[in-house]
Amino acid sequence: MTTRWLDDRELQVWVRMVAVLELLPAQLDSHLRRVADLTYFDYYVLAMLSEAPDRSLRMSELAVRTNSTLPRLSHVARRLEIRGLVHRTTASDDRRVTMARLTDAGWDTVVATAPEHVEQVRALVFDALTPEQVEQLRGITEALLDVLDPDGLMSTPYQRPALDDL
Amino acid sequence: MTTRWLDDRELQVWVRMVAVLELLPAQLDSHLRRVADLTYFDYYVLAMLSEAPDRSLRMSELAVRTNSTLPRLSHVARRLEIRGLVHRTTASDDRRVTMARLTDAGWDTVVATAPEHVEQVRALVFDALTPEQVEQLRGITEALLDVLDPDGLMSTPYQRPALDDL
DNA sequence: GAGCATTACTTGATATAACAACTAATCTTC
DNA sequence: GAAGATTAGTTGTTATATCAAGTAATGCTC
Numbered sequence: 001m002t003t004r005w006l007d008d009r010e011l012q013v014w015v016r017m018v019a020v021l022e023l024l025p026a027q028l029d030s031h032l033r034r035v036a037d038l039t040y041f042d043y044y045v046l047a048m049l050s051e052a053p054d055r056s057l058r059m060s061e062l063a064v065r066t067n068s069t070l071p072r073l074s075h076v077a078r079r080l081e082i083r084g085l086v087h088r089t090t091a092s093d094d095r096r097v098t099m100a101r102l103t104d105a106g107w108d109t110v111v112a113t114a115p116e117h118v119e120q121v122r123a124l125v126f127d128a129l130t131p132e133q134v135e136q137l138r139g140i141t142e143a144l145l146d147v148l149d150p151d152g153l154m155s156t157p158y159q160r161p162a163l164d165d166l
Numbered sequence: 167m168t169t170r171w172l173d174d175r176e177l178q179v180w181v182r183m184v185a186v187l188e189l190l191p192a193q194l195d196s197h198l199r200r201v202a203d204l205t206y207f208d209y210y211v212l213a214m215l216s217e218a219p220d221r222s223l224r225m226s227e228l229a230v231r232t233n234s235t236l237p238r239l240s241h242v243a244r245r246l247e248i249r250g251l252v253h254r255t256t257a258s259d260d261r262r263v264t265m266a267r268l269t270d271a272g273w274d275t276v277v278a279t280a281p282e283h284v285e286q287v288r289a290l291v292f293d294a295l296t297p298e299q300v301e302q303l304r305g306i307t308e309a310l311l312d313v314l315d316p317d318g319l320m321s322t323p324y325q326r327p328a329l330d331d332l
Numbered sequence: 333g334a335g336c337a338t339t340a341c342t343t344g345a346t347a348t349a350a351c352a353a354c355t356a357a358t359c360t361t362c
Numbered sequence: 363g364a365a366g367a368t369t370a371g372t373t374g375t376t377a378t379a380t381c382a383a384g385t386a387a388t389g390c391t392c
Contacts, residue, residue, distance in 0.1 A: 003280075003281035003284055003285065004284075004285070004288060005284060006284060006287070006288070006292070009300065009301075009304070010292055010300065012304065013300055013303050013304045013307060014287060014291070014292075016304070016307035016308060016311055017291070017303070017307055018210070019233065019307075019311055019314070019315060020307050020310050020311065020314065021187060021190060021191050022233045023233060023311075023314040023315055024187060024310070024314060025187050026233075027314065044184070067185065067188045067189060067192075114169075115169035118169055118170075118171060118172060119169065119170070121172070121180060122170060122172070123313070124310075124313055124314060125180070125183070125310065126172070126176055127313075128309045128310055128312065128313045129306060129309055129310075130309075133302070133305060133306050133309065134175065134176065134179055135175075136299070136302040136303075136305075136306065137179050137183070137302075137306055138175070138178065138179045138182070139299060139302075140295060140299050140302065140303055140306070141179060141182035141183055141185075141186050142182060143294045143295055143296075143299065144186050144190070144290075144291065144294055144295075145182055145185055145186065145189075146294065147289070147290055147293075147294045148185070148186065148189040148190060148193065148290060149185060149189055
């Protein structure tokens with residue numbers, strides 16, 4: 001099979017894309033560790049719970065929403081539970097199911113951290129882009145996700161965090 | 167300080183961006199592990215060396231080009247050296263400096279893996295985008311890197327891999 | 333309704349990542 | 363040219379990620 005190499009333009013774009021993929025999560029992660037002792041992944045686990053009804057989700061649903069595997073989530077949930085940010089209980093109707101619920105302390109952590117995190121996202125991404133580029137990025141990410149996540153698992157019903165009313 | 171929350175459009179874009187940041191590296195990593203038993207990071211270390219003069223770079227320069235820390239690179243280099251893909255030597259002019267050089271086996275690995283990796287990149291990214299979107303992505307990644315990497319360390323003099331002549 | 337398959341996790345072992353501490357060589361300054 | 367500072371890497375420790383295996387509850391089939 002003859003390889004379809006990237007042309008100069010594509011290569012240039014890809015080199016930059018690799019840099020963004022490396023730097024952006026690293027900087028967000030570093031910021032969250034510093035201000036809240038949470039990994040980027042930890043934060044999204046808490047954030048997803050904070051947006052869910054009753055601040056709780058079953059583990060498998062939470063795994064899908066954080067694009068994680070169940071084993072990974074299970075380990076993380078254990079640590080967050082030890083820190084008192086999350087509480088797990090067995091569902092009464094199906095005792096195989098574990099419900100993860102954000103504790104009050106977990107909620108407080110999200111409330112305390114979210115503004116700084118959003119500010120960071122704004123500083124690193126949206127402030128750097130023109131409104132046209134934001135719109136372009138919408139189309140690009142949509143196209144990429146059609147391939148990366150054809151079943152749309154990551155873009156599950158998402159609602160704006162209820163943090164506004166603070 | 168009142169938080170400047172993300173508006174609906176920004177939030178929608180960001181949710182997708184988070185998904186892309188999570189899924190794209192994960193899928194590239196998974197592919198490389200499968201076909202070459204290399205992490206995404208391992209592969210880029212080898213790739214950077216393959217493009218360097220004499221297939222070698224000093225560790226600190228390699229760390230910059232892979233956006234890595236020296237400790238991280240040092241561990242990875244040790245593993246790659248054990249596998250016979252890289253060889254490290256002390257520079258004669260400055261004996262603090264370690265030069266990492268791609269071995270013949272390392273070169274062969276890159277040569278064998280690069281086409282599949284490029285194919286993967288094409289399948290996951292470029293085939294999913296229109297030419298206009300690729301052009302837009304060029305501008306967007308450029309703008310983001312101005313913030314993420316203001317000194318342009320990641321976009322160090324890059325030249326097309328010499329793999330074409332195979 | 334007993335046996336097997338499936339689902340929903342958890343646990344344990346191994347690999348990789350991140351941070352701090354350390355070593356050795358070179359440079360600087362007096 | 364000796365003492366301290368800086369540079370370039372390495373090593374060790376602890377945390378996190380990944381994969382395989384295990385467990386327990388439920389569903390399915392005959």
